[in-house]
Amino acid sequence: MLRYVVSRLGLSVVMVLLATLVIFLIANTVPGDPVLMQLGDLAASNPATVAEFRHHWGLDLPLWHRYWIFLDGMLHGDFGESLVSRRPVLRDIADYAPATVELASIAFVLSLAVGLPLGILAAVRRDSWIDHLARAVSLIGVSAPTFWLAFVVLAIFYGWLDIAPGPGRLDPVSFPPTPITGLLLIDTAWLGDWDTFRDAAAHLVLPSIVLAGSTLGLITRTTRAAMLEALSQDYVRVARAKGLRGRAVVTGHALPNAMLPVVTLGGLAYANLLAGAVMTETVFSWPGLGRYTFTSAVAVDFPAIMAITTIVAIVFVAVNFLVDLSYALLDPRVLKR
Amino acid sequence: MPAPADRPPAAPILSVRDLRTWFLTDAGPVRAVDGVSFDVHPGETLGIVGESGSGKSVCAKSIMRLLDAPARIVGGAIHFRGRDLARLDEEAIRAVRGREIAMVFQDPMTSLNPVLRIARQLVEAMTAHGRFTPAAARTRAIDLLRRMGVAAPERAVGSYPHQYSGGMRQRVMLAMGFSNEPALLIADEPTTALDVTIQAQILDLLRGLNRDMGTAVILISHDLGVIANVCSRVLVMYAGEVVEEGAPEDLLTDPRHPYTWALLHAAPRIDAEAEDRRLVTIEGQPPDPRTWPEGCRFRARCPFAVDKCAEHPQLLPAGEGRATRCWVTQAGGALHTPARPAPLPAVPRPEAAPGPLLQVTGLQKHFVLPNDGYFGQPRVLRAVDDVDLTVSRGETVGLVGESGCGKSTLARLVTRLHQPTAGRIVFDGTDIGSATQAQIRPLRRRMQMIFQDPYASLNPRDRVGEILAGPLRLHGIVDGEAAARQRVAELLDLVGLPVQSARRFPHEFSGGQRQRISIARALSVGPDFVVADEPVSALDVNIQAQIINLMVDLQERLGLTYLFIAHDLAVVRHVCDRIVVLYLGRVMEVGRAADLFARPQHPYTRTLISAAPVPDPRIERTRRHVPMLGEPPSPLNPPSGCRFRTRCPIAEARCAAEVPPLQDIGGGQFAACHFPGKF
Known part of the structure; x- marks a missing residue:
């Protein structure tokens, strides 16, 4: 029984990790630029603002690095800040x-x-x-x-x-x-x-x-x-x-x-x-x-x-x-x- | 077994009178049981035989009132200890079930609830009738299991059914049946799903219980040997009625109804040398239970029919303690010894060079079982382990052994449906043991398979014409549709089916006809080697005889070579030239059929033969029965040395240490035993 539970649990952890990878990849490859959505037309026409925004949100880092940050945050219960409410996402979800x-x-x-x-x-x-x-x-x-x-x-x-x-x-x-x-x-x-x-x-x-x-x-x-x-x-x-x-x-x-x-x-x-x-x-x-x-x-x-x-x-x-x-x-x- | 002299004089405990159980379907009533009367006396063992559809099981379920809609008792009475069971209300019949009449069913693998412990299933049988407290019932369950020969019954009650083999589960079912000391036990084909050695153990047990506890037994079986082995009186059922009744000594040696006569002659005997491989069969199928024919229901198939048979005969006494429903024998007519069917004119066989068509050496097939979880060693099932086998042109080689001995795996290896783990398979000079499927494909035309289950091995969506033409097109054997149709018609004619069958679907045919279609499909590409994996096991004895005759005819006409797999020793003895006995993936003995049965050299062969019942109680009594000990060990963990040693009556220390080689006994007989012929 214990062996069964442990093996199922191990499988579950692997499944969650795979799911996060898929989620991350999809979220980062779908069309729709958060920068444009968030900054508005005027600010988005200023390259410096865009670059600063990207840097602030870590959008200029390589993909694998961003996945690592995402995973690391997730393990610490930190899913980042909502772009809309500017509050930690997890607190929004808890509400x-x-x-x-x-x-x-x-x-x-x-x-x-x-x-x-x-x-x-x-x-x-x-x-x-x-x-x-x-x-x-x-x-x-x-x-x-x-x-x-x-x-x-x-x-x-x-x-x-x-x-x-x-x-x-x-x-x-x-x-x-x-x-x-x-x-x-x-x-x-x-x-x-x-x-x-x-x-x-x-x-x-x-x-x-x-x-x-x-x-x-x-x-x-x-x-x-x-x-x-x-x-x-x-x-x-x-x-x-x-x-x-x-x-x-x-x-x-x-x-x-x-x-x-x-x-x-x-x-x-x-x-x-x-x-x-x-x-x-x-x-x-x-x-x-x-x-x-x-x-x-x-x-x-x-x-x-x-x-x-x-x-x-x-x-x-x-x-x-x-x-x-x-x-x-x-x-x-x-x-x- | 009580002789007629000491037949119980007491009043019958069960009296079935003119019982009619019909299935009230939308298409009209199916008259499954149609006017059956019989008595069961206290402590008696009554056998009921008949083909599938004869109404024997429905009869048993009627007594227990376990019929499911649309079946209903529409007439007659079932008198049991002063009550008419046919008219009891649900609560009253419930008090009879399991308490006064118990029932054991055919398939022990599905008869126990898989999610409940054995203890619970035994205990509730006793507590349901308020005769035992749960604690007392549990103690009694352990005692009963011990009586039934279940090892370590204290542990068994805490186990689940899947942890036990079919034989052990049938012992549990018997424990359940006897738990309330019923006056009558109905056993419906209790050993049909079991191997012959386990069958012998269960029948022994049943006989002992009947003797010790005085419980009357109704044993339902299609196997005359089983009936002869256990019963003191036999009913033969055909088309919903009893056609003959009598003591097995009389009925099985001197039948007074042509149907009994036909059953007896259609079944090959393990104790008889046959000069001709063709069996006596009766033509056609049992009649449609929706519209039983006027007059005698067997008339259309009866070789003895006279004008009088247009009138429906009654079951009337025909001598001391027996009765028959036949005008001919009631008038004193005799049922003569059968004339064998004339062999078909032999087509001159292409004089093939004598020599092996198939030569197998050191063949192994190990299945690596998936291991649950990520720990531990993977388990290896040695299904076939170091097997040598030679099949010469034009010969029929039989493979026998209990289930799990590797015979089906071996069949699939030589046809290369499985990839061998090791070993050589040389087919007509070509080593196909390690060839790729693409390399084997041209050879597939020459070796074909016939499978056990004619229901599952034909695609239900294809018309028969399509099923037969498929292989022809695949191998590019025929040119164009007209030629394919022509060939399909020839094939159907070859296996004795009407040409119109090509337009019909498999479900429109009976089991025997479907097996003919399977044979036609195998023959469509003109093979010279046919592997038949239990081709007649799912068929009734008369249909089995028809298929055996067909296979024998085809072999003569087409010069086929057969590898014939069966668990029924009598069938194998009857059709095979040479026989290979397998046990736990190894060859135990090889020899010519007649020699092997007359002088078995390996103790396993000896016990196997002795376990198969003969449909003649007088011979049964004189035969020496060698009890087979226990059950086959798991092929996951086979015994060291000789694999049979754990069940062998003459095993010695040497048998555990050394694997006995297959040694030549002389006369083409080989046995893998350290002490051949000593037993």
């Missing part, structure tokens, strides 16, 4: 990340809480009404575009029925709590500020449903397929032949085997939610990483873009590592091959 983590986690829990039971029931009661419902849910979830879904639910539940709060994390009249974790639900609950807690929770409902949509669809579909596969295996028939109850056969024998593909998909889906909420955050004016990514990209804010991309890469590699570990726990055959 924006909690909103995304909160939204993505709620959306993920939501899609698991609905998708897993729905997929299991659909497989057990194949071709019944619940199977048809599961298929409809996964089809709509996967195929409805996020921005469209976001506008529709906002229009119906906020604009028309007026039973849900509008965009943003809190009502303008609410006071955000002093950040402890930055996750509003946890901070308000910690401080006992239940009015703000309710407000924050209400604001999470629509965006998390929208964000959960496609993940929910994928998880339902994967769970259903994996359960159907597992239920058709010989060992399930053997379990029935032992005289086990139907529920014990499903949860005790089929489910543990069906979890493997679901864990793989779930891990990647969570990483995707953390990285890819740009649409939802934009429509719901959610001050999260998606929005920050978007504004940084428009401004060609290289330190910010590279920091975000690196963090996303790390999140993906970390999730993959956890998926590999859970594989070893779920399936004893993984360790001994």
Whole structure:
């Protein structure tokens, strides 16, 4: 087991390093000169200003040197200064990340809480009404575009029925709590500020449903397929032949085997939610990483873009590592091959 | 085994009456089991034989009520200890399953849940019926495993299934089956997926358990030898009904139904010298279960059919303790000894220079296994280790051995699908052992392969015509489409398929027909050497006989040379001139087929032959059975010296120290043993 963990961990570190190299090379070869973007036409026409600007930001150094500086900084938690906000990039990200983590986690829990039971029931009661419902849910979830879904639910539940709060994390009249974790639900609950807690929770409902949509669809579909596969295996028939109850056969024998593909998909889906909420955050004016990514990209804010991309890469590699570990726990055959 | 005299007088524990289990499909009912009646007495061993599709497994699942939709019991009754199992509700049948009737399935590799420990899987079988506390069940699980012959059962319960071989897993399944001391155990092809030596061990175990615990057993098998070995009474099923019933002594020596007769004659015997390699086969396929024919269901294929057979016969007594569903034998008619199919007119064979077509010396294939992680030595699997082999023109050489002995690897080496690690492969004077694929390509026309699985080895997207024409075009053998079509038609005719088959897809054919297509594909380029890797293992006995006959005919007509790989010793003995016995990648013994079976010199050959059952209980009783000890060691870490020594009954210290060379015994027989013929 230890050997497996260490080897996977080693592999993860190599993956992160490779990712940073790719990110760095892409960022330094894409067209779009940060100098022109930042200085404006007049200053950019003055070669001395441009040279000074390049020197200040280290843009005149050779590529490998700049990569080394980037790596070295990264190891010390320093991703440089944002060209836009003139603050350390990491501090910017620390401000924006909690909103995304909160939204993505709620959306993920939501899609698991609905998708897993729905997929299991659909497989057990194949071709019944619940199977048809599961298929409809996964089809709509996967195929409805996020921005469209976001506008529709906002229009119906906020604009028309007026039973849900509008965009943003809190009502303008609410006071955000002093950040402890930055996750509003946890901070308000910690401080006992239940009015703000309710407000924050209400604001999470629509965006998390929208964000959960496609993940929910994928998880339902994967769970259903994996359960159907597992239920058709010989060992399930053997379990029935032992005289086990139907529920014990499903949860005790089929489910543990069906979890493997679901864990793989779930891990990647969570990483995707953390990285890819740009649409939802934009429509719901959610001050999260998606929005920050978007504004940084428009401004060609290289330190910010590279920091975000690196963090996303790390999140993906970390999730993959956890998926590999859970594989070893779920399936004893993984360790001994 | 109880003789008819001491047949249990008690009332039957299981009485199946006119059972009908149909698959209610959209295309109409598939009448898989259609009017089956039989009794099982306490402590009895009842065998059910039949080809695939005869309804024997569906029958077993009906008793356990383990049918999946769209299968349903549509009629009849299953009386068991005062209840009708066919009419119990789900909760009541659940109390019967595993507690009063247990079942062991065919494939032990897939019957255990891979992610659960063996302890848990055994314990829940006992706790599900509330008979044991978890702690007591665990203790009992260990005891049961020990009884089943599992080494170190305390450790085994804490292990996962993948850590055990197929034979060990089937022992675990048997432990599970007997854990609640059921009155009846249904074993559905329990040894079909196992090697013959392990099969002998499991059948021994099953017999012992039946004797010691008094559990009645229903043993379902397609193998008459297995049935003869274990059972005191046999049912023969055909087309969803029982066609004959009786004690194996009577039924297997003097069959009273033409189908039983056909089964018996279609299977080659390990104990019989055959003057002709053609087997007696019955034509055609079993009828379509959607529309069973009027009258006797076997009539269309029956060589004894009379006018009366247009009426559906009943299963009626035909002598002491036996019954048959046949008008001819019920009227006292006899089933005569079969006439062998007439050999095809032999085409004058091109008088090839005698001499080896294939000569293999010192052949090795080592697979380096990927090592998980970055530490440790890479593991090397010595699949084939220092093998010499000679195949002369026009001869059939058989390769036998248990699974994992390297026979398939050897087949792939001589056809150069694998690159050898070391050694020479000389094919008709050319050394192809180290040649590049480009250099071998011209020779590919001359050596072809037939594979075991006719389902997997034909591309499902290509029409048969395309499958056969592909190699012709690749080797530039024919000019133009018309010539290719002409050649495809000839090939289909050669293997006994209608010309129209060319326009159809592989899935439209049965297993036997698909194997004919595989053979036609191999022959399309006009090879002189054909490597057949288990070509008949996936087929029912009658289809197997048809394919063997086809291969024998083709050899005579085309002067082919075969390298024939099979695990079924009877088949190998029947079709081969010479036999090579492999064990853990090494040759143990080589000899002419008749000599090898009559006078095996190597203890491994001897035990292998003794493990193969003969479909005649009287002969079975007189045969000396040599128990094969244990299981084959891992080829990753083979024993020193003689590789067989760990399971050999006569091994001495010398066997661990020295590798025995393959020495000449005389008469063209060679054995790699320090004490040849001593056992």
